Amino acid sequence: MTHQELVSCVGWTTAEELYxxxxxHQIVKWNLLTSETSQIVKLPDDIYPIDLHWFPKSLGTKKQTQAESFVLTSSxxxxxxxxKLGRVEKSVEAHCGAVxxxxxxxxxxxxxxxxxxxxxxxxxxxxxxxSTLAQQGTPVYSVAWGPDSEKVLYTAGKQLIIKPLQPNAKVLQWKAHDGIILKVDWNSVNDLILSxxxxxxxxxxxxYGRPLYSSQPHEHPITSVAWAPDGELFAxxxxxxxxxxxxxxxxxALEKPNTGSIxxxxxxIDGTQVAGACGNGHVVFAHVIEQRWEWKNFQVTLTKRRTMQVRNVLNDAVxxxxxxxxxxKASLNYAHLVVSTSLQCYVFSIKNWNTPLIFDLKxxxxxxxxxxxxHFLLVDGGGIYLYSYEGRFLSAPKFPGMRTDILNAQTVSLSNDTIAIKDKADEKIIFLFEASTGKPLGDGKLLSHKVMTLAVFNINSHFFFQINVFILRRKTWNLPLYLKQVCG
Structure with missing residues (x-):
């Protein structure tokens, strides 16, 4: 089954299922494991869908394995x-004209x-x-939540506007493009914005509205942008x-599929695949490959979705x-390659690539x-887990308000004895845990100036923090480096 008209929106329920x-007027389900498609529901003829967004899976112990409902905006x-079964639970009159x-x-x-x-x-x-957060004289084509769900980013012609939900809070607005802005996205992990x-x-x-990158002009308008969940890539x-x-x-990478506008x-959800809604009625699927990891004389490349190539550059052994x-996900360091698939974790030693240690993932x-x-650390939607290279579970540190979906290598750091996690809710706080037990070090908090990046490292068996901070002193911005001894 394929669509007969323009496809306006797509959304994943799991890593293998897309709507x-x-x-x-059709809502179609795509199963990538079986390559089957099926009609979920035929909408009334007066409903032309425009945007789709799945309700987020709940956080913590009640976390669902897949999304169960979605919002569909229409003309x-x-x-x-x-x-998920296609039953319209509620229809709400929301706007004059298309939503x-x-x-x-x-x-x-x-x-x-x-x-x-x-x-x-x-x-x-x-x-x-x-509430009606804002009103303007031009259509609003796209919107995104800030990482803390306390601010909203939206388009206003050639302008971008960030408006806090809190009344009377400062609104940020800037000219972002020389033409009408069609799409925006705001990543919760890296806190960066796409337009x-x-x-x-x-x-x-x-x-803060400061430009980090601007592409060269393309032949046609850019009709869509989207961050990968971990904020490392975008499409x-x-x-x-x-x-x-x-x-x-x-x-x-650049592909030129015969799709019309996307x-x-x-x-x-796992960040390995992209789907696009196409103007010619097609849905395009793409898989991210050719990722590369290096450590000393070893180079590991993801050549296919389920295949890696290991090359020793000293003797060209493959x-x-x-x-x-x-x-x-994968990581290559400390003489070990750690690979997570959709179901299992593999731990390879560089001394023997043939017999990995394998254990199932929750x-x-x-x-x-x-x-x-x-040891090594895994983060998933359910928590933070520490394992030895022999596959033995060591600890699972937790702290109040922990959101694993926004953790990355700049907000979590690991040494042989300590785990450090920057608190996103209060960026003056760093939580410290014993790696072996997951218990807090002291009261579990280190107070400092605003922490931008975080790393724990080992010097002569003593553990230190490397903290980059901005401090405002009169009219001068300074970037001092603080070394704080934690234990040793």
């Missing part, structure tokens, strides 16, 4: 809350919608209007164009590593792997 919506001024975008916040406690009427509205998860415009450019910004869609980029903006891009399931979507000399 697509089209102007043919009739309504948004619709629809179950151009709708996004759940990260906790699933609020929904933001924007429309042709220039209004930005906040709703409860049951579809009750909470795409009719000026045929895509751009990367920090959360760009245009007419007959799908581009993969590093978070700094540089292009890794109006919407969605990353799979080993092929085959996996039962697709590779999601949840397949590993978002971060960090290594130290004695």
């Amino acid at each position: 697509s919506c089209s102007d043919d 009739d001024g309504k948004f619709h809350l629809i179950s 151009l975008a709708g996004r759940w916040n990260y906790e699933g406690t609020a929904l933001v919608t924007v429309g042709e009427d220039g209004q930005i509205k906040i709703w409860s998860k049951t579809g009750m209007l909470r 795409a415009g009719e000026d045929c450019k895509y751009k990367v910004w920090d959360s 760009v869609g245009s007419f007959h164009t799908l581009r993969l980029c590093d978070k700094t903006g540089w292009s890794y 109006f919407n891009i969605a990353w799979s 080993d092929l590593l085959e996996f039962r399931d697709r590779v999601i 949840e397949g979507t590993v978002s971060l792997i960090l290594q130290a000399e004695r």
